[in-house]
Amino acid sequence: MNAYERFEQLVVLALSLIIASVILMALLQLCRRVVPLVIGGAIDPLDHDVFQALFGSIFTVLIALEFKHSIVRPALRRNSIVQVRTVLLIALLALSRKFVILDSAATPALTIAALGFATLVLGIVCWLLRERDKDE
Numbered sequence: 001m002n003a004y005e006r007f008e009q010l011v012v013l014a015l016s017l018i019i020a021s022v023i024l025m026a027l028l029q030l031c032r033r034v035v036p037l038v039i040g041g042a043i044d045p046l047d048h049d050v051f052q053a054l055f056g057s058i059f060t061v062l063i064a065l066e067f068k069h070s071i072v073r074p075a076l077r078r079n080s081i082v083q084v085r086t087v088l089l090i091a092l093l094a095l096s097r098k099f100v101i102l103d104s105a106a107t108p109a110l111t112i113a114a115l116g117f118a119t120l121v122l123g124i125v126c127w128l129l130r131e132r133d134k135d136e
Helices: 002-038 048-077 084-101 109-135
Strands: none
Touching: 002 048, 002 109, 048 084
């Protein structure tokens, strides 16, 4: 490994530790808030507002995990750090989270349409990248 590759590995290691600590803190906060409610029977997952808040928080942790994984995996294989398909999939996860927490009654129709269009475009780009990789 040359000096720059070693530097890149150190940066990836530092980012991984930072992201892992953020994920751990988010998971602990989620457990601290949800477990007492579940044990006490105060949480009703069928309540729309509770569902939005709970799954929005879970999605946030999942997005952070995927983000960390997207940094570590290529670094271990000595590939390029930025993987376009992975970035697109993380963006799709973030949009999915947005749809889960979205209050459709208070959100303008144009905003929902724009989010839907963004999701469609990201999906098409992911599909095109997959098709391109099949041909190679």
